[in-house]
Amino acid sequence: MSAPYRIAGKGRLTPARAVRFTFDGKHYAGLEGDTLASALLANGVHLVGRSFKYHRPRGFLSAGAEEPNALVGVHRDAARKTPNVRATVQELYDGLEAVSQNRWPSLALDVGAINDLASPLFSAGFYYKTFMWPKAAWKRFYEPNIRAAAGLGVAPDQADPDHYAARYAHCDVLIVGGGVAGLTAALAAAETGARIMLVDEQAEPAGALRYESGTRIDGQDGWDWAQAAVQTLRGMDNVHLLTRTTAFGYYTQNMVALSERVTEHLAEPQQDLPRERLWQVRAKRVILATGAIERHMVFANNDRPGIMLASAGRSYLNHHGVAVGRRVGIYTANDSAYHAAVDLKQAGVDVPAIVDLRDNPQGPGVDAARALGIPIHAGRAVVGVAGRQRVTAMNVQAKGGGAVNPIPVDALLTSAGWTPSVHLFSQSRGKVAYDDAGKRFLPGVGAQDCVSIGACNGTDDLDDLLSEAIKAGREAAKAAGIATGRAGPKLKATSSESWSGGMIGAGPGADADSKGKAFVDFQNDVTAKDIRQAVREGMQSIEHVKRFTTNGMATDQGKTSNLHGLAIAAEMLGKAVPAVGLTTFRAPYTPVTFGALANYSRGDQFDPTRRTAIHPWAEAKGAVFEDVGQWKRARYFPRAGEDMFAAVNRECRTVREAAGLFDASTLGKIEVVGPDAASFMELLYTNPWQKLEPGRCRYGIMLREDGFIYDDGVVGRLAPDRSHVTTTTGGAARVLNHMEDYLQTEFPHLKVYLTSVSEQWAVIAVQGPKSREIIAPLVEGIDLSDAAMPHMSVREGKICGVPTRLFRMSFTGERGFEVNVPADYGQAVWEALWAEAEKHGACAYGTEAMHVLRAEKGYIIVGQDTDGTATASDVGLDWAVGKKKADFVGKRGMARPDLVAAGRKQLVGLRSPDGKTVxxxxxxxxxxxxQKVPMTMIGHVTSSYWSENCGHPIALAMVVDGHNRMGEKLFVPMPNGTIEVEVTGTVFFDETGERLHG
Amino acid sequence: MLLIRCPYCEEDRPELEFRHAGEAHLVRPSNMDAMSDAEFERFLFIRQNPKGVVFERWRHVHGCARFFNAARDTITDKFVTTYKAGEPKPTLEGAEE
Amino acid sequence: MAEPIGTLRRPALSDKRAARDTVSIKAADPCLRVALRAPRESVAAVSTALGVALPSRPKMSGSDGARSALWLGPDEWLVLDQAGNEMLPALAKVDAFHSAVDVSHRNVGIIVSGRGAADVINAGCPQDLSLTAFHVGACSRTLLGKIEIVLWRIAEDEFRIECWRSFADYADSLLRVAARDVSSS
Incomplete structure (x- = not known):
């Protein structure tokens, strides 16, 4: 084996399964099952990055998700460049390419490291105080340069070529964490038959059993037991086991969000596999078995590469078979680090000293270390180290001071104790409680249906933990409504592991008057000194200390640093730790990709694209489409050589000279059915409806209760108890909601029902003097004569052999029809009408011509000419308000003082005297x-077009007191000069309206 | 995402299916024409928005499409109860009259 | 409504069959649909006219041959006739207050079947689709991603999705990308 720090016979990886990878362009070999971190360590590589602010050389702190230092870029190809990947989490695959970050020109020689020497300038609060002047320089100079110098990896510059998936899931019991507690709880809950989901962030669940060597369960080594438990659970139909999956967010009512990394570990992922899958799980009960995270010791230069957490050193040794050094020192205030020393020593690694801050450490770990002859320096501290890009010695001193004794080491494992992972519990709005003896926060009063077990609950003893887990699993199943018949699993376990002891805050040599940098938060480069300074400058609350120093605000969210920072602040303030408070944990627990959060919401799935039944015809004819909400609507149909202006002018002219076909299918349509249909319409619209005869139509206006216009449309009365109501395209959904609201809650006594038929009917508007000739050959059973079917009437019959609701109505001012046919027939009927239309020189026209034609007639578009503060009177629609009606929605609102006051903006027409300017x-x-700037503005243009039919521009505008300004000259100040306009009526074409009927 | 019990579907359903619809138990007066401007303003614009239990309307718009009423605690964001439109306002501890 | 010239009809979704072993997604054949509304006191008369008892419990459906009534709300049902037999003439004769509106062309049916069917739908539908919570025959209006659907479980591994015509492309494409995930894992 080429990797110099891989120990033959140690660990669980198979030596024959070699995997090649590169780091900063250099080739290395690792083994299948390695993380990028373990593989680099096997090759003796500790220096992997530069720190955020001071550009200090950094190595690996941990072997897991809490890693603050070893952030690298992982590059698969030109588009797949992921920054800030934790090397301790990234599984190795053949051909993996990793690069270091935040260094130039190279990792070993980094110009930015000048920041470290200039560090007095960069202390806490530095940014707030320094870059204040001149103001403009912040944006142009300071911020870009600070961002370039500080910072993490580089974001990819190409669109993400991967795809991501999402899934909603439900279960009886969700168990987060697959360590001994989570696995045991899962076994207990699963045997009741409850639907179980168990999630673990590792490829192979095991939790602390990954590195523990002294635990035996059911006669098996801990790791082997865990893998057997996983096999058992995988074999059960009622268990869904998700590995490589992080529960990152705990939301209301037991909604837990999971991110499953599907292909991050694969060299050549299968095309169909999503890169990540977002799970939104709704669990009846949640069991949190999230374990605990080891803390580092805080002393000067504690960030040197080679200085790691004791559990990490053990993990690399016992799982990956990798020694983190040849001569490994230990500095601890906790028993568990002794087990690391023992495991290393037994693997043949030199352990020159265990430095223990405690005066009289005792227990099985201490005994075992002593038995192996490892020197124990009790009541002593590591007050500093030698070495810059790699630790070379630890400087040991008695707690009370005295001579400093350097002990040469090439790695140093530290442990200040264990911080229970209460992140998800805290996210669930549970309150944590301080355990003074254990110097830790533990889950206190919960806010949701969840329970914490194992190390995250402060349960250290293995027997206690197992019975706690079994109880939790069974009780969760029971609480989810599952009968728990049998007695539950029984597990026999023994453990020589010990977890007691620990300290929080700065150790000796990192006290108030020390000069070295003793790091609390590695990722944000926050030192013990920074936290003290924050307190000196007046920060009292931990929330303020956090923001002033940025302690715990990096992407690792202070998993290793929060408690140390809190303890240092508490000491400075002279308060107890819980009195200073703990900052709130927020989702996500670990960083989540935008891809996973967006999942399907991209491309075709970003938003529905709605197309009408006639869309394919328009597309084939070369129509230019515009987006109207989610709809694609044909805007104009350019012929060869035509631009939009020419096409629209031709379409407008053709409609008035011959006729035009227009796809109006997107209009909202509501069928109002029941004996009280007319009474209901009376209440919802301003108009009178009772006397509208079946077969006739009416233009209706709908108000909100405040008296402002909400929507408009034509209503056809098909029968005494049935009306076909149309709404604006954009208003379809909200108008139906508005009507349902009144029907269900204010007028429930009315016998009427509403049904959306917007998409039942394709609507073809045939408008223009030739419209009747076009439809006549295709219509059966309807007398189309003016006498039998005058303007504003509706008939049911057939067209092209299919049923139709045929409206005679007009949004152009021409004789016109709207042909409603069941949607699947829309295109065929359109094609038949088109064949007839062509015989008469008619055209297809789009929304742009439709807008011009209606504006020529002064027909408003609700939402364009109105803005939610216009009354019927403001826009000249007084005539549509049934003033004699006893009640309708908006009637009282219309009478509010401001709505009847003089000087309101009113809809008028505008003409440009030059006849040219649009x-x-x-x-x-x-x-x-x-007048002087700022000028008094008295109105604004709501609609404006070139009118080919009028031969001049036309515009509609809302103008203060507009109805009394007919003939007045007003002015439109524009960047290129002021345009003079004349106020006119709103009808520009066929003022008498003859063409509607003729 | 909240779970909301629809009194018509008789089931807890995901919040996505629902839409909030403002304060509950506001009755549209039958004699609006007779209301003074001040009275009408109170009816149309003035809402309680208390801290604690609120009574509000929801619509199971992407479910059974019914409007219904709910009592919800604005501090915990938890639904205290839901009930059908037209049913009387329940008496609840901590709720203002 | 009688089927006129068959070639005239252009359904929103042509039958694009998915060839995956875990899940199949295909357009349902066109059928007749009525959006039916009726107060409790009219249910018996309407049921008789339809020949299907309108279910009165939430999420329930009732079928008789090719005709099925899906509970959507306390006074609302979606009635499907997959044999093309007209429903409106019989309903027109019912004197009891109700509303029957032809929505045959408003909706598009999509059949999702196979052992991955529920997972595929759960890619966009937030409801619990386990057999205990959503039994065979259960139906509900709900969501699929960004659109509203009616979901009906016609067999343990077979669902019918009904959505509005212009949303069919979205539903179809979402189901297909989800099927890609479900089939690969």
Whole structure:
């Protein structure tokens, strides 16, 4: 084996399964099952990155998700470049390419390291105080340079070529964490038959059993037991086991979000596999078995590569078969680090000293270390180290001071004790409680249906933990409504592991008057000194200390640093730790990709694209489409050589000279059925409806209760108890909601039902003097004569052999029909009508011509000419308000003082005296163009077009007191000069309306 | 995402299927024409928005499509109860009258 | 409504069969649909006219041959006739207050079947689709991603999704990308 730090016979990886990879372009070999971290360590590589602020050389701190230092870029190809990957989490695959970050020109020689020397400038609060002047320099100079110098990896510059999946899931019991507690709880819950989901962030669940050597369960080595338990659970139909999956968010009512990494570990992922899968799990009960995270010791230069957590050193040794050094020192305040020393020593690694801050450490670990002859320096501290890019010695001193004794080491494992992972519990709004003896926060009063077990609950003793887990599994199943018949599993376990002891805060040599950098938060480069400074500068609450120093605010969210920071602040403040408070944990527990969060919401699935039944015909004819909400609507149908202006002019002219076909299918349509249909319409619209005869139509206006226009449309009364109501395209859904609201809650006594038929009917508007000739040959059973079917009437019959609701109505001012046919027949009927239309020189026209034609007639578009503050009177629709009606929605609102006051904005027409200038929609109007800026604006242009039929531009505008300004000159100040306009009526074409009927 | 019990579907359903619809138990007056401007303003615009239990309307818009009423605690964001439209306002501890 | 010239009809979704072993997604054949509304006191008369007892419990459906009634709300049902037998003439004769509206062309049916069917639908549908919570025959209006659907379980591993016509492409494409995931894992 080429990797120099791999120990033959140690670990669980298979030596024959070699995997090649590169780091900063250099080739290395690892083994299947390695993480990028374990493989680099096997090759003796500790230096893997530069720190965020000071560009200090950094190595690996941990062997897991809490890693603050070893962030690298992983590059698969030009588009697949993932920054800030934790090397301790990234599984190795053949051909993996990793690069270091935040260094230039190279990792070993980094210019940015000047920041470390200049560090007095960069202390806490530095940014807040320094880059204040001149103001403009922040954006142009300071921020870009600070961002370039500080920072993490580089974001990919190409679109993400991967795809991501999502799934909603439900279960009786969700168990987070597959360590001994989680696995045991899962076994107990699963045997009741409850639907179980068990999630674990590792490829192979085991939790602490991954590195523990002293635990035996049911006669098996801990790891082997865990793998057997996993096999048992995988074989059960009621268990869904998700590995490589992080429960990152705990939301309301036991909704837990999981991110499953599906292909991150694969050299050549199968095309169909999503890169990640987002799970939104709703669990009846949640069991949190999230374990605990080891803390580092805080002393000067504790960030040197080679200084790691004791459990990490053990993990690399016992799982990956990798020694983190040849001569490994231990610095601890906790028993568990002794087991690391023992395992290393037994594997043949030199352990020159265990430095223990405690005066009289005792227990099985201590005994075992002593038995192996490892020197124990009790009541002593590591106050500093030698070495820059790799630790070379630890400087040991008695707690009370005295001579400093350097002990040469090439790695140093530290342990300040264990911090229970209460992140998800805290996210669930549970309250944590401080355990003074254990110097830790533990789950206190819960807010949701969840329970914490094992190390995250402070349960250290293995027997206690097993019975706690079994109880939790059974009780969760029971609480989820599952009968728990039998007695539950019985597990026999023995363990020589010991977890007691620990300290929080800065150790000796990192006290208030020390000069070295003793790091609390590695990822954000926050030192013990920074936290003290924050307190000195007046920060009292931990929330303020956090924000001032950025302690715990990096992507690792302070998994290793929070408690140390809190303890240092508490000591400075002279308060107890719980009195200073703990910052709130927030989702996500570990970083989640945007891809997973967006999952399907991209491309075709980003938003539905709605197309009408006639869309394929328009597309084939070369129509240009526009987006109207989610709909694609044909905007115009350009012929060869035509631009939009020419096409729209031709379409407008053709409709008035011959006829045009228009796809109006997107209009909202509601069928109102029941004996009280007319009474209901009376209440929801301003117009009178009772006397509208079946077969006739009426233009209706709908108000909100506040008296403003909400929607409009034509309503056809098909029968005494049945009306076909149309709404604006954009209003379809909200108008039906508005009507249902009143029907269900205010007028429930009315016998009427509403049904959306927007998509039942394709609608073909045939408009123009030739419209009747076009439809006549295709219509059966309907007398189309003016006498039998006048303007504003509706008939049911057949067209092209299919049923139709045929409206005689017009949004153009021409004689017109709207042919409603069941949607699947829409295109065929359109094609038949088109064949007839062509005989008469008619055209297809789009939404742009439709807008011009209606504006020529002064027909408003709700939402364009109105803005939610317009009354019927404002837009000249008084005539549509049934003033004699006792009640309708908005009637009282219309009478509010402001709505009847003089000086409201009213809809008027505008003409440009030069006959050429088309105003810009949204342009403001003033009465006096020579007044001082800011001018008094008295209105704005709502619609504006070139009217080919009028031969001049036309515009509609809302103008203060507009109805009384007919003939007045107003002005539109524009960047290129002021345009003079004249106020006119809103009807520009066929003012008498003869063409509707003739 | 909240779970909301629809009193018509008689089941807890995901919040995505629902839409909030404002304060509950506001009755549209039958004599609106007779209301003074101040009275009408109170009816149309003035809402309670208390801290604690609120009574509000929801619509199971992507489910049974019914409007219904709910009592929800604005501090815990938890639903205290839901009930059908037209049913009387329940008496609840901590709720303002 | 009688079927006129068959070639005239252009359904929103042509039958694109998915060839995956775990799940199949295909357009349902066109059928007749009525959006039916009736208060409790009219249910018996309407049921008789339809020849299917309108279910009165949430999420229930009832079928008689090719005709099925799906409970959507306390006074609302979606009635499907997959044999093309007209329903509106018989309903027109019912005097009891009700509303029957032809929505045959408003909706599109999509059949999702295979052992991965529930997982595929759960890619966008937030409801619990286990057999205990959503038994065979259960139906519900709900969501699929960003659109509203009616979901009906016609067999343990077979669902019918009904959505509005213009949303069919979205539903179909979402189901297909989800099927890609479900089939690969």
């Amino acid at each position: 105003l810009e929609e949204g342009a403001h109007l003033v009465a006096d163009p020579n």
